[in-house]
Amino acid sequence: MAIHSTWSKDRYTQVGEAIAALYVKALKDMPPDVRNALTQAERRETVAVGRTVLGTIQRNIGVADQENLLICQDTGTPVYFVDIGEHSGVNPVPLERAIREGTERATVRHPLRSSVVSPITRKNDQTNTGYRVPVIHWEFVPGRDDVQIVIVPKGSGSENMTYFRMLLPADGVQGIKRFVVESVVGSGGNPCPPVIVGVGIGGSADLCMLLAKKAIIRACGEPNPDPEVQALEEELLAAINASGLGPMGLGGMTTALAVHVEYAATHISQNPVAVNIQCWAARRARLVIAPNGDITMGF
Ligand code: SF4
CATH class of the missing domain: 3.30.1330 (60s Ribosomal Protein L30; Chain: A;)
Incomplete structure (x- = not known):
């Protein structure tokens, strides 16, 4: 037809x-929400090396703007x-x-x-x-x-740091939180932090992965409209940044600019979770x- x-x-x-x-x-043109999140991160940063890295990232963006470069x-x-x-x-x-x-x-x-x-x-x-x-x-x-x-x-540096796990329903949300934090912190400097962390929860394995990717296209730091999911995003962001991994994995307060969670209903005997990381060049x-x-x- x-x-x-x-x-x-x-x-x-x-x-x-x-x-x-x-x-x-x-x-060539960085979204304003990402520019703003990087500026705020640099203002907040108290660790010298972290501040230096964030300053270098800002200069990188400035040169791309001025010279019309990638x-x-x-x-x-x-x-x-x-x-x-x-x-x-x-x-x-x-x-x-x-x-x-x-x-x-x-x-x-x-x-x-x-x-x-x-x-x-x-x-x-x-x-x-x-x-x-x-x-x-x-x-x-x-x-x-x-x-x-x-x-x-x-970008490949961040896409290479992609994770999926079929947790047990008995692992609950605690298991999901542990998996997300361990995945991001275990990635070290590879995905070019500070990152946006996309998290998919539920669905089938394929849908869960897609949700994690969909989560990274939201404007940086825009919360999920569901208050319970929003609370989970805030908790995960605080836990990831408490690691001290920092910009480019060299130490500092900002490992992640934001955590975005998307979810779908799932099977009674499944508890899938996926992590897709977006680099600072979001x-x-x-x-x-x-x-x-x-x-x-x-x-
Ligand atoms: S900033 Fe992003 S796109 Fe560039 S090398 Fe790092 S991961 Fe790849």
Whole structure:
């Protein structure tokens, strides 16, 4: 059965061009919430080496701004979260093609380092795309008439520090807290702290991992709307920062800028938990496509 679309062919072409610009924007322009969290962390820091590292990070961002450079050399794995409004009239098949082509175009045209290879042959097509990459997660939103696309160029240092465990129901929330804190502190300086910690709780194994990744795209420090989950986020943040691991793992008060928790219902005999860490270069950018075709970019 064909999917009905109210979008013209030109609109998909425009979106492809916008995706190319969005990828470059995400790599060069740090979201204001992350900038603010890093500034606050530097102001709070009492450990000299931690303050020095945070100052160096600020200078890194300043140079990228002034010289129109990438914030970090790692262009990451391109991961997209796409929200399709119920009344948007979009056909996801050409939209997926536009996202892929936009990613390739940005990489070739800028040019960007291509960080994506085949896991079997290690062949690099120099496009930042490959089989099943870019990674695209789709959600369908009742009542809305727009399309929103968030890109996260996910750096490898932090993605390598990803954890999943099927705990027992008897381990309870205490077991979840222990697992999260041990995972983050055990990662040391590898994920380039101070980090944003994404935590997924519940669901099946695959959904739990997705929730942890989804958690890192929230604006830095924006709490979960559920007060119980919010309390858990605050408790985990305090426990992680009490470790003293600090910026780049060299010591200091701020190991994590924020902990974001997302959860889903789960099986009666399961207690899954996942941790996905985002580095200080917490890059993301958002594209909104209005029903009239207007495209706006932000974070
Ligand atoms: S983990 Fe982040 S900051 Fe560190 S090298 Fe990778 S992208 Fe850059």
